[in-house]
Amino acid sequence: MKPARFRYFAPHTITEAAQLLDEQGDEARLLAGGQSLLPLLNLRLARPSALIDLNEIQALAFIHPRNGGLVLGALTRDATLERDPLVAARQPLLAEAAHYVGHLAIRHRSTLGGSLAHADPAAELPAVMLALDAAFTLQSSTGSRTVAAAAFFKGPFQTALQHGEILTEVHLPGLPPRSGSAFLEFARREGDYALAGVAAVICLAEDGTIAQARLALCSVAPTPLQAIAAETVLRGRHPDNAAWQAAAEAVVDELKEPPADIHGSAEYRRHLAGVLTRRALARAAQRAERSHS
Amino acid sequence: MMEDDFIPVRVSVNGVPHRLFVEPRRTLLDMLREDLELTGTNAGCEHGSCGACTVLLDGQSVRACLLLAVQANGHEVMTVEGLALHGRMHPLQEAFWEKQGLQCGFCTPGMLMTAYELLQQNPDPGEEEIRSALSGNLCRCTGYQHIVEAIRLAAQRLREEAEAATPSGTTA
Amino acid sequence: MTTTVSERAWIGKDLKRREDPALLMGTVTYINDFKIAGMLHAAVLRSPYAHARIRAIDTSAARALPGVQAVLTGKEAAEVIGPVPAFCAEPVVEHAIAVEKVRYAGEAVVAVAAESRAIAEDALDLVEIDWEPLPAVTDALSAMQPGAPLVHENLGTNVVYDHVFTFGDVDGDFAQADHVIRRRLRWPRATAAPLEPNGAVCAYDPARDTMEIWSNTNMLNSASWVMSSMLKIPPHKLNFYPMYTGGSFGSKHFLAKVIGIAGALTKVTGRPVKFMEDRLDNLMANDSQGPERIYDAELAVTKDGQFLSLRLRTIDDYGAYFIFAITGNTNMMAQITGPYTIRSVETGIKAVLTNKNQQTVFRGAGSDVGNWVLERLVDAAAEQLGIDRVEIRRRNFIQPDQFPYKIPTGNVYDSGNYPGVLNLALEHFDLDAWRQEQARARQEGRYLGIGLATAQQRSTYSSTEFWFHNPAPATGLNSTPESVRISVGPTGGVTVTMFSPFWGNSPETVAAQVVAEELGIDPRDVNVTYDSTAHALPSAGPGGSRMTVMLAGAVHGAAARLKEKIFKIAAHMLEASVSDLELVGGQVRVKGVPSSSVSLADIGMRAYWFKLDLPPELESGLEGTFTYDHPYTTKPHDDRKDLGVFYPIMGHAAHLVAVEVDIETGAVLFKKYVAVHDVGTVLNPRSLQGQIRGGIAQGIGLALLEEVRYGPDGQNLTSTFVDYLLPSASDVPAIEVYHQETPSPFTAYGVKGGGEGGRMVAPPAVTSAIEDALRPFGVSIDEMPITPEKIVRWVKEAQSRRQGQSN
DSSP, X not given: OOOOOOEEEOOSSHHHHHHHHHHHOTTEEEESXXXXXXXXXXXXXXXXXXXXXXXXXXXGOOEEEETTEEEEETTOBHHHHHHOHHHHHHOHXXXXXXXXXXXXXXXXXOBHHHHHHHTOTTOHHHHHHHHTTOEEEEEETTEEEEEEHHHHEEETTEESOOTTOEEEEEEEOOOOSSEEEEEEEEESSTTSOEEEEEEEEEEEOTTSSEEEEEEEEESSSSSOEEOHHXXXXXXXXXXXXXXXXXXXXXXXXXXXXXXXXXXXXXXXXXXXHHHHHHHHHHHHHHHHHHHHO | OOGGGOEEEEEEETTEEEEXXXXXXXXXHHIIIIISOOTTSOOSOSSSSSOTTEEEETTEEEEGGGSBGGXXXXXXXXXXXXXXXXXXXXXXXXXHHHHTOOSSOSSHHHHHXXXXXXXXXXXXXXXXXXXXXXXXXXXXXXXXXXXXXXXXXXXXXXXXXXXXXXXXXXXX | OOOOGGGOSSTTXXXXXXXXXXXXXXXXXXXXXXXXTTOEEEEEXXXXXXXXXEEEEEOHHHHHXXXXXXXXXXXXXXXXXXXXXXXXXXXXXXXXXXXXXXXSTTOEEEEEEESSHHHHHHHHHTOEEEEEEOOOOOSHHHHTSTTOOOSSGXXXXXXXXXXXXXXSXXXXXXXXXXXXXXXXXXXXOOBOOOSSOOEEEEEEETTTTEEEEEEOOSOHHHHXXXXXXXXXXXXXXXXXXXXXXXXOTTTTSOOHHHHHHHHHHHHHHSSXXXXXXXXXXXXXXXXXXXXXXXXXXXXXXXXXXXXXXXXXXXXXXXXXXXXXXXXXXHGGGGSTTTTBOOOEEEEEEEEEEOSSOOBOOOTTTTHHHHHHHHHHHHHHHHHHHTOOHHHHHHHHBOOGGGOSEEOTTSOEEOOOOHHHHHHHHHHHHTHHHHHHHHHHXXXXXXEEEEEEEEEEEEESOOGGGGTTTSSSOSOSOOOOOEEEEEEEOTTSOEEEEESSOOSSSOHHHHHHHHHHHHHTSOGGGEEEEEOOGXXXXXXXXXXXXXXXXHHHHHHHHHHHHHHHHHHHHHHHHXXXXXXXXXXXXXXXXXXXXXXEEEEHHHHHHHHHHOGGGSOTTOOSOOEEEEEEOOSSOOOOOTTSSSOXXXXXXXXEEEEEEEEEEOTTTOOEEEEEEEEEEEOBSOSOHHHHHHHHHHXXXXXXXXXXXXXXXXXXXXOBSOOSTTTSOOOOXXXXXXXXXEEOOOOOSSSGXXXXXXXXXXXXXXHHHHHHHHHHHTGGGTOOOOBSOOOHHHHHHHHHHHHHHHHHHHO
């Protein structure tokens, strides 16, 4: 189980990386944390002609506060997301979800940008991006553009990234006061890919009703899925079990054909999505209430 | 194979500096085992699922099968061979021995490195924390319990050592 | 029944394993760490099809790749090596590299030897094969249908073995029964998956026509003559070296294919060749998958809960080859009636070939299945008759005064105290408290379950089990010896030499412990080494929970021979009579006169270098060798109404388990796990507990997680550790282990083998616990693994059944 041959480049700047990506052509791939790519290389399921390693680009690894929210460099490691005090303070959902990515030895390498660009429908962080209404900066040798998370994920392992583009930054808006969030997933074993996962954000109004809910799921559709119908169901309701049940039913209705594999059928994943939705919303609401008191 | 397929790597392993040339496709695991003949780190799955090849890169646990050797350039690697000092086992190794936290020994180097990092971060982990920290390291022999017990024992001894090393009179 | 443990200096002590320091410091040489000058690396191209004919293979581009030294197709390999050795009577031929057609996805098609593994894999990419895909059969029931594609055309059928064994008056006993408990039960295909895959380095010397083989095979000494026909080299010209083995669990008995591939490549290149399986190789083609069985099982029971007779019919999916024949089914006949006084038994076995990797043995070797099937029936009987699960077992236990106890198949149980084990388990578990907790939880809408299994763990196999299923006069192999050599050097140092390898157990510690016990020395002063087959004495190697029993017997015997000479020399030196001497603390002394003594060093020096000062009848040197044969085995009867004694060293265990089931997600959480094992005299408690806990973890894996899966087209869907799920530290609970010691009357010190018991007893206990948790829904569990998805489905189905009834 050894990789096929490839050329290797370790640029120090984003510009250099973008140039290399142009030069090396369609068969070149970017290497971020490598925790999904290396297994594919070892198994020879991926055979890039060249790897452009982003790990030496210091400018990609940062976490900055901005407008009550956050801007994160794409090379931010999951282990950093999990522990960073600024992330914990401003977007605890991201920290909570990052903990579910594999195991610590994986998270020391795996990166936020890598996970988003890889766009595995089972991955946690893409769903979190939908729940947090994120936007991504995509940079190429000719310029850069910003794409909303909702427009980024196109299919299993497919994104809005064009060849020559590098996902460099993640922008997360801040949450209003009286907000709470929760990430929950169910996997066969700790650290395995989820059979279903739910990222929930609840923002409460002054009167204690739900001003806004954001809900996104992983591993139940070809892409991470924002549960818009369920979000609509929740708006203006009292945060109680009936609301969570109604949202769960809306989620289950919304899931057309969840993926199926030997670890879980489509039907089971759909069922889990409902259960986890209920539990995640209840937890998020509890946290929203606590944040206020 | 042409010489220019190879890339120079400078890496410190267990405090010993090495300079070598490797193919880009060589994993850190194969570099350690084949080029540096540090065969204590074992290849269990080579796809990042078993944890047998866990080593520390700049003090952080990583899976050596999921890193390219060239990516270790300029970094410090610590392997199981670096745990014992002057032929004396590290307290973790001693505790694994006492509690029989191993049977076939194949997963053991990865377990030790994972446990080493855990105790660096958390000198007094509870059973649940230990099990969670180990959940990415598969062992097919022990059922894990003796490993958990060994880590608790080592933690206790390391805490005692640290306390003994603290100058007296610092606490009122 | 207590042993005189207190009189023993080392037996029964928690000794740290002497194997461990090297393992802990990473200095042990596993096969993948082994290098030899000039060594090439092999890689294997595997079939993408489950069933296909090979029309043509073009290897020219692969051969032309720089760094490639040899490329072998199956046809080319067959010119230098023969088929894989097989123990089956049926003409099922397997080659290390497939010839003409492939019979499972992952079967080897081409092997390459190159300067590095990466180059060898590059070469595989360049091989072109013209395939003719054939329809595949991937389950036993379809494979049995007339007109099903044939895995081996020469057999004319996929049902390779079909026989019903009847022991006692089964029909009569069933006629007398008040109740017949019937279940259809399914045992899933699992695999050993040791963390270290299989590997071999073979070095052929054409000048001498000899081959040296370093590999992680467990059965070195059997391998050397069994492999001879495959390697086409006489057995005495093969030399197998023992290697430290990174786990086996039955999967590394011979490793014929790995050795065959490296052997063929060294023969054609003239250079040493390493073939090391990677994880894909191992999970797709390890030739050691576990049973995959469908049982129709019936238990005849009287109205007061007495078990009379057992009737089993099984269909067992053996996969594409059959090298160990139906050993997975014969094995369980050693303990088929469990700890119970069942007086007759009938077992029908249909072994079916399919397009999957073949079944051989995995820890438990089929006795694991037998325990689960029987315990499922016992739980079902309790439920159906309204008798408590503990009580119904008590009513049927063989009693302590009934041993040695002959079961209907002819096997004999040496000793036991099953009520004692159960009582100990109940005492530590606190069943009443858990039942109260269960009732309380149910009021809160939580589902707790309590599981129980009381089951056998046979140990110390006899080789008659390899062939007694064949209806012919009893002429097969019947030896399973184990040997050691103990030598005392001229300065008194004691060395034990073994001829079977370390495979994750503790043979060195056992040997040192026993020799220390016998010579009155400290085990830490004993050196333990291994020797290659060129120098070996008869030794069958680890398997069937035999090593502790057999090594203890061999070391005990060799020490006795050694002591004889020690005493003769000492008597000569001390001018005393042998009968007046004793060996204490490494000194031979005249009883009652401590001042009159000689040390082992004195005796050693005398023995090696002072021939003229020895008793004249003694030769120079000081060593004892001993070949310990199976302590109690007999031949099967020609009519096979009695299989003879083949697994008499019988352990027993009771497991009590509490779980909580989240019926919404299907998650199972362990709340308490108590295991009481009786494997006779305990040699090293900590080591035994490690074996038990490790075995239980594997049993939990089987019950909840593990299954080798194939797609409808025969693709292996579990060829990585992402998909074949081994239990992790978060999946296995802390397990309380206790021992009862009922010594065997037949073995040295009364020890029994304990290596497989945990895995043999955990599956029924865990199943029982989950079924109990789901009792409010009336779910009965007839299959494993019990996945979260199945739990959710069963609960939903039960709820809709209820709704259907109430409407």
